[in-house]
Amino acid sequence: MRRISRITVAGAATASLALALSACGGTSTSSGSESKGDKGLAIAYDVGGKGDQSFNDAAYAGLEQAKKEFGYETADVEPTDGETDADKEQRLVSLAKQGYNPVVGVGYAYAAALKSAAEKYPDTTFGIVDDATIEAKNVADLVFNEEQASYLAGVAAAKSTKTNTVGFVGGVDIPLIHKFQAGYEQGVKDTNPKVKVVSQYLTQTAEEGGFSSPDKGKTAAEGQIEKKADVVYAAAGLSGQGVIEAAAANKVWAIGVDSDQYKQEALAKYKDWILTSATKDVAKAVYNLAKSVEDGKPETGIVRGDLKSGEVGLSNSNPKFADNAELQEAIKTAKEKIVSGEIKVKSS
Numbered sequence: 029m030r031r032i033s034r035i036t037v038a039g040a041a042t043a044s045l046a047l048a049l050s051a052c053g054g055t056s057t058s059s060g061s062e063s064k065g066d067k068g069l070a071i072a073y074d075v076g077g078k079g080d081q082s083f084n085d086a087a088y089a090g091l092e093q094a095k096k097e098f099g100y101e102t103a104d105v106e107p108t109d110g111e112t113d114a115d116k117e118q119r120l121v122s123l124a125k126q127g128y129n130p131v132v133g134v135g136y137a138y139a140a141a142l143k144s145a146a147e148k149y150p151d152t153t154f155g156i157v158d159d160a161t162i163e164a165k166n167v168a169d170l171v172f173n174e175e176q177a178s179y180l181a182g183v184a185a186a187k188s189t190k191t192n193t194v195g196f197v198g199g200v201d202i203p204l205i206h207k208f209q210a211g212y213e214q215g216v217k218d219t220n221p222k223v224k225v226v227s228q229y230l231t232q233t234a235e236e237g238g239f240s241s242p243d244k245g246k247t248a249a250e251g252q253i254e255k256k257a258d259v260v261y262a263a264a265g266l267s268g269q270g271v272i273e274a275a276a277a278n279k280v281w282a283i284g285v286d287s288d289q290y291k292q293e294a295l296a297k298y299k300d301w302i303l304t305s306a307t308k309d310v311a312k313a314v315y316n317l318a319k320s321v322e323d324g325k326p327e328t329g330i331v332r333g334d335l336k337s338g339e340v341g342l343s344n345s346n347p348k349f350a351d352n353a354e355l356q357e358a359i360k361t362a363k364e365k366i367v368s369g370e371i372k373v374k375s376s
């Protein structure tokens with residue numbers, strides 16, 4: 029059952045919701061349960077938006093699961109080019125005002141906007157993915173130990189390279205992506221110190237397109253492949269599609285990120301060259317927050333996913349990866365040592 033305070037704020041007109049969301053470049057989706065006068069989970073996408081085959085699509089999968097299980101109305105809203113924190117805040121406030129609960133900002137870029145929106149709507153639960161800076165009674169900081177999954181990706185790369193050179197492409201030069209790079213490089217070096225890692229960031233800021241430009245990713249990967257990299261790991265959102273395309277064109281391995289990119293329909297023609305993906309279960313984190321609100325016990329504070337909880341890891345969808353016994357044993361050993369604390373994975 030939904031909480032009474034949820035129901036009392038959920039009666040705003042659907043027409044005004046559509047108007048508010050269209051102004052933000054967004055869409056709403058409904059499960060056909062408007063007669064309940066009840067609204068649930070809403071998400072506001074990060075740069076790259078829905079269809080990135082990665083981070084944002086994982087959040088949408090969590091929304092779809094909640095919608096199906098709880099039978100309520102949901103909304104998902106796209107970002108706009110060149111938007112400000114004020115624009116993001118307006119988007120979150122609009123969703124809360126319409127009665128959606130919880131409201132999730134997908135990505136650290138929502139931090140300032142979400143903090144302000146949460147102060148204005150203390151009876152609404154807010155969630156933010158990939159940021160741990162907001163301390164409020166009605167905010168859940170949904171974060172992950174990405175460096176742990178990246179370490180395993182490094183093990184896979186070091187065991188798979190034939191040239192002793194592997195690559196890393198980061199979308200934007202920020203601390204969050206430094207975690208991916210640090211874990212990957214450590215995993216490579218711990219597995220085979222002779223393997224060289226060639227690393228590159230696409231942009232200094234997200235506004236320059238580091239997370240949303242497949243062409244930039246493709247160019248960076250091609251440069252690394254020219255330097256003999258035969259495994260390339262991308263932590264670059266939508267830009268990672270270009271990295272995977274370049275890897276497939278040159279018949280070298282790509283390692284995907286966030287979602288299991290071997291299974292992504294838009295990447296199907298490249299999947300034979302996607303060795304594995306370093307996943308983080310954004311879908312589960314988003315769904316769990318929605319369920320906690322549905323159960324009347326909303327999550328708050330830092331909610332962390334790691335190898336031990338199973339919320340980060342490596343995908344096994346590619347049979348060439350899953351059936352490689354030596355590779356799987358090396359990954360299993362590394363995972364056990366990380367979970368036990370024998371291996372301390374660097375985050376920078």
